[in-house]
Amino acid sequence: MKKKIKFSISNIENQDIKLVSKILKSGWLTHGKYTSLFEKEFSKFTGANYAVSLSSCTSGLHLSCLASDFKKGDEVIVPAQTHTATAHAVEYTGAKAILADIDFETGNLKLDEIKKKVTKKTRGIILVHMAGYPCEIQKIKKFCATKKITLLEDCAHALGTYKDKIHVGNFGKAGCFSFYPTKQITTGEGGMLITNDLRFYKKIKMLKAFGIDKDIKDRKIPGDYDVKFLGFNYRMTDFQSALGYRQLLNYNRNLKKRHQIAKRYIKNLSKINDIKMMPYSKDCSFFVFQIFSEKRNKIIKEFKKLDIGFSIHYPNSLPKMSYYKKKYNLNLANFKNAINYGNMNISLPMYPKLKNNEIDFICKNILKALEI
Numbered sequence: 001m002k003k004k005i006k007f008s009i010s011n012i013e014n015q016d017i018k019l020v021s022k023i024l025k026s027g028w029l030t031h032g033k034y035t036s037l038f039e040k041e042f043s044k045f046t047g048a049n050y051a052v053s054l055s056s057c058t059s060g061l062h063l064s065c066l067a068s069d070f071k072k073g074d075e076v077i078v079p080a081q082t083h084t085a086t087a088h089a090v091e092y093t094g095a096k097a098i099l100a101d102i103d104f105e106t107g108n109l110k111l112d113e114i115k116k117k118v119t120k121k122t123r124g125i126i127l128v129h130m131a132g133y134p135c136e137i138q139k140i141k142k143f144c145a146t147k148k149i150t151l152l153e154d155c156a157h158a159l160g161t162y163k164d165k166i167h168v169g170n171f172g173k174a175g176c177f178s179f180y181p182t183k184q185i186t187t188g189e190g191g192m193l194i195t196n197d198l199r200f201y202k203k204i205k206m207l208k209a210f211g212i213d214k215d216i217k218d219r220k221i222p223g224d225y226d227v228k229f230l231g232f233n234y235r236m237t238d239f240q241s242a243l244g245y246r247q248l249l250n251y252n253r254n255l256k257k258r259h260q261i262a263k264r265y266i267k268n269l270s271k272i273n274d275i276k277m278m279p280y281s282k283d284c285s286f287f288v289f290q291i292f293s294e295k296r297n298k299i300i301k302e303f304k305k306l307d308i309g310f311s312i313h314y315p316n317s318l319p320k321m322s323y324y325k326k327k328y329n330l331n332l333a334n335f336k337n338a339i340n341y342g343n344m345n346i347s348l349p350m351y352p353k354l355k356n357n358e359i360d361f362i363c364k365n366i367l368k369a370l371e372i
């Protein structure tokens with residue numbers, strides 16, 4: 001039986017579309033009220049003092065690296081198994097992205113591996129909470145404080161991820177979130193940066209808008225501002241902010257459903273020998289539900305046959321990417337866990353609209369694929 005199950009379905013409702021249309025008709029498309037509403041709601045949700053909306057998570061990571069003063073001659077440690085944006089953000093500044101192998105069990109960077117990579121030039125670390133599973137961040141934070149290393153968090157997968165009841169993104173200097181279409185909430189493209197440091201926040205605000213020193217509402221006459229830095233245009237539009245704001249208001253419901261789905265996957269799949277998966281964690285945001293198998297190709301073949309959507313995060317780890325491999329002459333033997341992770345993981349559908357019978361269908365066919 002062929003059954004179409006999408007990998008990802010966004011949580012955008014008809015009312016949200018009506019609101020976007022109202023904003024489009026209003027003519028006030030940027031710098032509007034929904035941008036500040038979204039930022040306020042985001043800082044409330046994450047418990048951070050400040051939140052800045054951005055055009056993407058990548059732009060947030062880029063600005064975080066700039067505001068942390070990373071520059072040529074500096075080294076910043078990032079996981080080898082992540083989206084290329086994490087490492088690119090470092091490279092944009094002229095600093096070197098130092099790739100470190102991950103822990104295979106969690107997909108995250110661990111302190112032991114970080115210690116192996118630290119040199120006199122290390123100025124920063126960017127952690128990724130892979131698939132929404134929190135890193136051992138308290139330990140890493142303490143280490144960074146003793147070494148005077150700036151800690152940044154790539155929270156692209158981690159809206160709704162907690163560690164010791166604190167939302168991630170609050171442990172380092174900044175945390176950056178993504179609203180790309182497959183993410184827990186989406187604005188098409190978009191991102192948010194959180195920080196608890198007022199000076200850092202002010203710098204990010206300027207850097208995101210050309211280096212201009214005054215918000216539009218604070219200008220006495222249009223265009224009357226000074227430019228203090230070589231900034232960028234990394235703004236989010238007001239209609240995107242409205243979409244994000246509305247989804248965030250309902251996000252706790254979305255998150256609860258993700259946890260229910262994860263529990264059902266775990267219950268269904270734990271009997272299958274050829275699969276590994278993370279244990280359930282109440283702290284995880286379940287951006288996706290990942291399973292690991294040496295027989296992944298069999299599962300993929302079955303999914304394609306049945307039209308079941310899936311993704312892989314990520315098939316090619318960064319040391320395999322030409323840009324990094326060539327630039328730093330990397331030896332793949334030093335990244336065994338990242339490479340295995342890339343070879344074995346498969347991300348299953350995960351979204352509130354996913355039905356129980358669809359989860360059961362997916363699981364049943366994973367079992368079938370592995371038995372063939």
Ligand SMILES: Cc1ncc(COP(=O)(O)O)c(C=O)c1O
Nearest residue numbers: 056057058083085156178179180
């Ligand atoms: C871990 C990670 N970091 C950064 C990004 C970049 O996010 P964006 O597309 O919002 O720039 C992604 C994108 O999916 C990601 O998965």
